[in-house]
Amino acid sequence: MDEHLHSKDIERRIGLDARDWIVRLTSGNVSDADLQRFKAWRDQSPDHKLAFERERSFWQQLQGIDAGGGGMPSQAALQPSSRALMGRRTFILGSAVTAAGAVCLVAVPRLQVWWSADFTTAVGDQAEFTLPDGSVATLNTDSAVSIGYRPGLRLIELLKGEAEFKIAPDRSSVFRVAALDGNSSTRAGRFSVGILDDVATVTAAEGRVDVAGPASSTAPDDLGVMSVEVAANEQTLYARGEAPRPAQSADAQTVLAWRKGRIIFEGRPFSRAMAELGRYVPERIVMRPGIDPAVPVSAVFSTADAFAAVQALAKTQGLSVRRIPGVLLLIS
Numbered sequence: 001m002d003e004h005l006h007s008k009d010i011e012r013r014i015g016l017d018a019r020d021w022i023v024r025l026t027s028g029n030v031s032d033a034d035l036q037r038f039k040a041w042r043d044q045s046p047d048h049k050l051a052f053e054r055e056r057s058f059w060q061q062l063q064g065i066d067a068g069g070g071g072m073p074s075q076a077a078l079q080p081s082s083r084a085l086m087g088r089r090t091f092i093l094g095s096a097v098t099a100a101g102a103v104c105l106v107a108v109p110r111l112q113v114w115w116s117a118d119f120t121t122a123v124g125d126q127a128e129f130t131l132p133d134g135s136v137a138t139l140n141t142d143s144a145v146s147i148g149y150r151p152g153l154r155l156i157e158l159l160k161g162e163a164e165f166k167i168a169p170d171r172s173s174v175f176r177v178a179a180l181d182g183n184s185s186t187r188a189g190r191f192s193v194g195i196l197d198d199v200a201t202v203t204a205a206e207g208r209v210d211v212a213g214p215a216s217s218t219a220p221d222d223l224g225v226m227s228v229e230v231a232a233n234e235q236t237l238y239a240r241g242e243a244p245r246p247a248q249s250a251d252a253q254t255v256l257a258w259r260k261g262r263i264i265f266e267g268r269p270f271s272r273a274m275a276e277l278g279r280y281v282p283e284r285i286v287m288r289p290g291i292d293p294a295v296p297v298s299a300v301f302s303t304a305d306a307f308a309a310v311q312a313l314a315k316t317q318g319l320s321v322r323r324i325p326g327v328l329l330l331i332s
């Protein structure tokens with residue numbers, strides 16, 4: 001076969017695969033395994049990434065046409081990329097747009113995280129990754145980070161979940177973890193950052209961490225921004241758009257117990273403890289009205305059997321758990 005024709009055939013097949021992934025990802029029924037397979041396909045080559053971005057752009061154009069309803073779309077909207085492939089699968093894609101209605105692909109938080117992330121873990125999993133400078137990131141269950149290293153700044157963005165960072169010392173470059181519009185910066189040491197219910201928790205295990213916000217993740221310094229210094233066995237919290245709270249004493253070993261397969265609650269509000277366990281199960285946890293969310297609970301559970309932990313914690317409050325596998329855990 002002529003080399004040019006062979007190249008075109010490969011491009012065509014990659015384009016068709018990209019459309020299949022668009023249809024699958026907008027179906028409303030995407031599993032973690034599907035997302036893993038998608039990311040593996042996308043990362044095979046720059047051509048795969050380019051094809052997917054092209055088809056996603058085309059998808060958005062089609063959705064804009066579908067959502068407009070009231071008038072004729074612009075000529076630009078009607079014209080997909082000259083390299084886009086039309087035919088049977090375009091028709092399928094159009095059907096998927098109609099079925100999806102007003103739901104925009106890029107607005108689905110879960111998929112947004114997957115497209116932005118460099119490293120991820122599924123529900124119930126943990127994984128350790130070596131970063132470009134030799135630092136090590138360990139991701140807890142259902143977590144994701146992206147990497148944005150540049151001269152003078154080793155930037156990691158925690159997109160969701162929780163991670164521990166062991167920083168390779170470098171006097172010439174700050175190591176920074178950005179989360180919920182706040183920055184946790186140091187040049188050496190070990191600390192963790194976790195996101196739960198739109199609140200970030202920063203805990204220092206070794207060394208000192210400067211926590212500042214709200215601030216740009218790429219700002220060269222935190223001048224003019226509220227900040228606190230967190231020393232070893234100290235912790236601070238902050239919500240999105242808010243300054244960090246004063247540092248308080250915290251047992252780093254307890255906070256990082258998940259590294260050894262345990263979850264430890266010491267006087268944790270019941271609702272927050274349930275939210276923490278909810279990160280280890282595939283179902284969404286819902287509590288019936290009338291349950292006291294603030295009652296403190298203390299317990300040690302294994303991350304290997306999070307559902308049993310949910311049942312045990314509910315039992316301490318005289319509550320029961322109804323399970324709809326893969327969908328819902330109802331506490332009542």
